[in-house]
Amino acid sequence: MDSGVRQRIYDFIQQKGLRKTTQRDAIIEAAFNTTEHYTAEELLAMARKIDCSVSRATVYRTLPLLVACGVLKEMDFGKDYKFYDPNYVDHPNHNHLICVDCNKIVEFDDVNIDTLETCISKRLGFSVERKTIRIEATCDELKNKGACGKKKPG
Numbered sequence: 001m002d003s004g005v006r007q008r009i010y011d012f013i014q015q016k017g018l019r020k021t022t023q024r025d026a027i028i029e030a031a032f033n034t035t036e037h038y039t040a041e042e043l044l045a046m047a048r049k050i051d052c053s054v055s056r057a058t059v060y061r062t063l064p065l066l067v068a069c070g071v072l073k074e075m076d077f078g079k080d081y082k083f084y085d086p087n088y089v090d091h092p093n094h095n096h097l098i099c100v101d102c103n104k105i106v107e108f109d110d111v112n113i114d115t116l117e118t119c120i121s122k123r124l125g126f127s128v129e130r131k132t133i134r135i136e137a138t139c140d141e142l143k144n145k146g147a148c149g150k151k152k153p154g
């Protein structure tokens with residue numbers, strides 16, 4: 001985990017007048033030990049591998065903290081749960097492709113998209129501040145086999 005990110009989080013927690021706890025430490029560690037996108041439940045499972053006493057409530061309290069701190073990005077992919085992305089600090093301009101069936105998420109960058117956005121914005125008299133592109137698709141596994149490897153039964 002990047003020491004700059006760690007410092008930012010602990011400064012933020014201190015500013016909020018919150019104490020350092022081993023549970024929260026484990027959650028923070030798990031949240032940034034991966035470049036994968038995860039749900040709150042997935043983060044809970046990852047944090048419990050570090051510290052088995054981590055509670056679901058602490059995960060749900062810690063996630064908004066990390067989002068408010070600006071180190072974690074909350075993403076709504078139109079599901080009834082949110083995804084969290086730890087990669088925005090390093091790559092603030094990346095885009096996502098998500099498999100609607102198995103939730104596989106792939107990040108991409110493309111200079112053509114940047115050009116297109118700049119052109120469209122300029123034409124309409126705007127300057128790009130932020131952008132998110134989300135492509136909802138089905139992965140090839142689904143196409144070829146009729147089911148995704150990652151898709152959970154039920």
Ligand SMILES: [Zn+2]
Nearest residue numbers: 085087094107
């Ligand atoms: Zn991402």
Ligand SMILES: [Zn+2]
Nearest residue numbers: 099102139148
């Ligand atoms: Zn899929």
